[in-house]
Amino acid sequence: MDLQSIKNRFGIIGNSPALNFALDTAVQVAATDLTVLIVGESGVGKEVFSQIIHALSARKHNPFIAVNCGAIPEGTIDSELFGHEKGAFTGAVDSRKGYFETVNGGTIFLDEIGEMPMGTQARLLRVLETGEFIRVGSSKVQKTDVRVIAATNRELIEFAEKGRFRQDLYYRLSTVPIRVPALRDRREDIPLLFRKFVVDFAERYKTNPVQLGEEAKNILMHYPFPGNVRELKNLAEQISVLSNETILSAQELRRFLPERHQNNLPVLAHNADSTHHEFANEREILYKLFFDMKKDVTELKKMFLEILKNPSLASSATQFTKDSLIHDVAHHEDGLHPFFPPNISAQNTLAPAALASGASQPVILNHDNLHQHEVVEESLNIMDKEKELIIKALKKHKGKRKDAASDLGISERTLYRKLKEYDIEE
Numbered sequence: 001m002d003l004q005s006i007k008n009r010f011g012i013i014g015n016s017p018a019l020n021f022a023l024d025t026a027v028q029v030a031a032t033d034l035t036v037l038i039v040g041e042s043g044v045g046k047e048v049f050s051q052i053i054h055a056l057s058a059r060k061h062n063p064f065i066a067v068n069c070g071a072i073p074e075g076t077i078d079s080e081l082f083g084h085e086k087g088a089f090t091g092a093v094d095s096r097k098g099y100f101e102t103v104n105g106g107t108i109f110l111d112e113i114g115e116m117p118m119g120t121q122a123r124l125l126r127v128l129e130t131g132e133f134i135r136v137g138s139s140k141v142q143k144t145d146v147r148v149i150a151a152t153n154r155e156l157i158e159f160a161e162k163g164r165f166r167q168d169l170y171y172r173l174s175t176v177p178i179r180v181p182a183l184r185d186r187r188e189d190i191p192l193l194f195r196k197f198v199v200d201f202a203e204r205y206k207t208n209p210v211q212l213g214e215e216a217k218n219i220l221m222h223y224p225f226p227g228n229v230r231e232l233k234n235l236a237e238q239i240s241v242l243s244n245e246t247i248l249s250a251q252e253l254r255r256f257l258p259e260r261h262q263n264n265l266p267v268l269a270h271n272a273d274s275t276h277h278e279f280a281n282e283r284e285i286l287y288k289l290f291f292d293m294k295k296d297v298t299e300l301k302k303m304f305l306e307i308l309k310n311p312s313l314a315s316s317a318t319q320f321t322k323d324s325l326i327h328d329v330a331h332h333e334d335g336l337h338p339f340f341p342p343n344i345s346a347q348n349t350l351a352p353a354a355l356a357s358g359a360s361q362p363v364i365l366n367h368d369n370l371h372q373h374e375v376v377e378e379s380l381n382i383m384d385k386e387k388e389l390i391i392k393a394l395k396k397h398k399g400k401r402k403d404a405a406s407d408l409g410i411s412e413r414t415l416y417r418k419l420k421e422y423d424i425e426e
Contacts, residue, residue: 003027010048010055013196014189018181022049029176030056035128037113037173038151040180042420043228046151049178050109053149062106065099070115070416073402077120079136088137100133100144107147113173114154114165121166124148128172148173153420183225183232190221193229197236208246210239215250223257387422390415394424 003023007013012023029036030053038046047066054064072080079088083098099108110116116124127133128148132141150173159165183190191212202209212220225231238256245252389408397403405415418424 006052006056010052012045012048013193014186016181016186016189018179019186019189022178022180023052025176025178026052027056029053029178031058033057033147035147035173035175036149036178037156037176038149038178038180039155040151040153041182041226041228042153043230044180044182045229046153046180047109047111049180050107050149050151054107054109054147057107057147059106059147063103064107064109065103066109066111067099068111070112071413073412074117077117078123081120082123082133082135084136085138088135092137095135098133098135100127100146101142103146104144105146107149110148110150112152113150114152114156114159118166121169125166125169125172128169183228187221190225190232191217193232194220194236197233198240201237201240205240207240210243210245211247213247213249216248216253219250219253219257383422386418387424390418390422390424 003020006023006027012019026036026049036050036053038049040046050066051064054060067080069077078084079092079096079098081098081100083096083101084092086092086095110124123133127144127146131143131145133144134141156165156170156174160167160170183193194212195209198209201207227234235256239248239253242256243252390404393404393407394401397407401415402412405412408415410418
């Protein structure tokens with residue numbers, strides 16, 4: 001079966017070399033019983049590749065099951081995969097078969113394999129090497145004949161080096177690795193995919209399919225798509241339902257794109273939004289300047305306090321401190337400096353040299369043409385704060401998601417989604 005026939009059968013759209021190479025590898029390995037590791041970002045379609053491998057294998061008439069390892073709680077994943085005996089744990093009122101028993105002769109797809117607990121990894125390694133497993137709460141060894149296809153959006157070799165994934169299991173799983181390219185790595189396929197999605201949604205919602213204008217097409221092809229094909233499909237559905245334009249303009253398209261990613265898009269000529277984005281970039285530069293300034297002022301505070309505590313340091317630090325204060329105060333627009341109390345201006349300020357030496361007459365720093373400014377204390381971005389709180393909660397509870405989620409007042413499933421969204425490594 002050629003690649004185009006496979007694409008038509010499984011609804012795969014695109015002709016990029018990276019995509020074709022991944023498909024060709026999947027077709028070649030399908031006829032074997034080798035373990036396959038599919039690597040790719042979230043939303044690229046890793047499960048479709050597992051279905052292709054199963055459908056083209058000798059096991060195609062036997063069961064196929066997809067299991068998301070990250071969505072199953074750590075305390076029950078062993079029972080889900082390998083089964084349990086009656087009374088093995090609280091709530092085990094009956095014996096239960098696991099996936100490796102029910103899918104005997106077929107294929108099991110283990111998605112997000114990097115989220116699997118270490119103890120379960122050891123059990124899985126035994127299944128891969130000997131085909132044997134033991135139910136939870138049992139001592140009887142059972143045999144199974146299951147082909148394992150695993151997938152991850154992480155670099156498992158890095159996890160293995162950090163001790164978060166068994167190295168022997170990694171090499172056992174990656175007998176044949178298949179890397180599915182991200183959407184931004186096959187930009188030429190984006191217009192084709194968008195066209196397919198809007199036609200499908202137009203049929204579903206009984207509307208006319210939206211077409212891309214040239215500027216909108218350019219923006220879409222340069223958008224990073226962190227959610228990959230899944231995000232593009234959601235975007236196409238939003239536009240199909242909410243847009244009033246038949247030919248989508250650049251301005252209309254930007255209305256549906258998340259703001260946090262739009263700064264990376266190219267600025268189009270004769271675009272009314274271009275001035276807005278230029279000003280946004282200037283604000284970012286100013287904010288960075290203010291943050292750097294605040295850091296310098298903090299260092300000066302520490303130096304000044306050290307001189308007050310130990311006057312003997314004044315001889316070596318006097319000139320540096322004096323010059324630093326003159327430079328910083330001269331760059332503050334109203335003569336007020338965060339270093340000084342609100343009722344003391346920079347025009348009537350004692351130089352550290354005078355304070356340190358105990359001089360009877362104060363040394364006055366005079367500065368003209370100074371204006372008021374606003375000191376930016378910290379970032380108020382909600383997403384930054386949310387990410388910071390999640391990291392603190394995980395550190396507080398030593399990586400235990402359940403406790404961290406409870407402390408944050410969210411569900412464990414929501415916490416898992418946030419970890420993926422912010423790319424937080426536990």
